[in-house]
Amino acid sequence: MDTPPLSHHEFPILGRAYFLGGRASTSVRRVLLEAGVGEEVIQRVCVACYEAEMNVVLHARSGYISLDIFPDRLELAVFDQGPGIADVQLAMTPGWSSANEEARSLGFGAGMGLPNIREQADAMELNSVPGEGASLKLTFCR
């Protein structure tokens, strides 16, 4: 049987609430600092988390981040309700983006989000049901 996590945390994300974009990720950073996770790992988690959070803010109606802290790893999952991703493979292509002008005016939407996330995580699983939403599961070794 799997060992339960040392702690579990959830952070809500509101779609289209641009002014809140990034707040959940800074909360994740605080929780990881308090849990005594190393700075290098925190950096990787937070970069991936921020990109994923902005994807929810820019594309979905709502979502949340789930964080499980294990002795040897961190599991971060981001779930959203929204349009989903029509073509997951295409969305992983650096530079490909379906973001609008508003996203670009915030410094995002250049099609580097998912490639950046993949770069930071030790394992990544992205699933989507078009018209319903997307889920992203990331594992970071400590």
Add this chain to the structure above:
Amino acid sequence: MERCSLVLTHQDRERCILTLAGAVEVLKAETVVPTPSPEAEVTGCFAADLMSDVLAFARPGAVLLTGLATDQTIRTASVRQLLAVFVIEGKQVGGDMTEAAREEGIPLFRTPLSKYEACGLLMQAGLRPYRTGVTLAT
């Protein structure tokens, strides 16, 4: 270690460090949200308006030069553990950005300089780029 002045010899660059207060002076910047540690060492500089690039390539302890004056800039700087943010071209900094900077503890400045000039002056003041060689991804 001594503070850098504007014009340095090669030897000066080797032995001096650039402090945040020094960078503010070099960039003729105005303080929007002050730093609690003006003597902190600036360990690098990253210049971009695209936050995904900052997240991917900037290194902790660097200052960010950007034309993007939004609270996302501050949250990006916080997530990447940057030392400070400088908004270029004398752009107006709104209340949201200032509020975010206070909340996240990210010092915020405005410089009247262009991004190009600001980068040039920081390099002249002895701040080295992360990479000196160029390798293109294949």
